[in-house]
Amino acid sequence: SYVLTQPPSVSVAPGQTARITCGGNNVGSKSMNWYQQKPGQAPVLVVYDDSDRPSGIPERISGSNSGNTATLTISRVEAGDEADYYCQVWDSSNDHVVFGGGTKLTVL
């Protein structure tokens, strides 16, 4: 089955740039979606189809996807960005939705 690998944690100082990676075999050929989840809340879609943002998501959140790695980039990080982030793709070889294990973003 297809596997997406994320680092368990990423730490960044306020105002800096956070990059959260998601690795998978030839993941660049798949459409990547990213979710933000704060404690006690449902997930929120922040990037879809590799790099598109739903309405209401700030421009400082962006995504890219190429080769074996997709990246979620959060510029000018704020305290309110502290959350768990999950990547997700559709594995067409066995008709499964696949989530990465999640990355906890800590704002120092």
Place this chain on the structure above:
Amino acid sequence: EVKLVESGGGLEQPGGSLRLSCAASGFTFSGYSMNWVRQAPGKGLEWVSYISSSSGTIHYADSVKGRFIISRDNGKKSLFLQMNSLRAEDTAVYYCARVQGGPAAGTDYWGQGKLVTVSS
């Protein structure tokens, strides 16, 4: 405003059954595919099942295939998850969620989640 509200769930013994419902409002329910996604306590997100807008296409995670059944009633704007032969490892918060398009699309709206606990 798009709203998804789960109901049902609760505490059930191993081997038992539970049925989750999800009431949708604020959008044309019959035009969207839907997912069930779960999250065990302190763990990450796990996809459970997908159903297309017309119920013509259904997919399940290997962990629930043969035990869970997803269905929908477009006339009542409702999504369901029938959970049979429950196991302790099915304990989780279950979310219903709207899919933007086909199965590869992002899941753009989520319910608040419903806790299912399987324990004797």
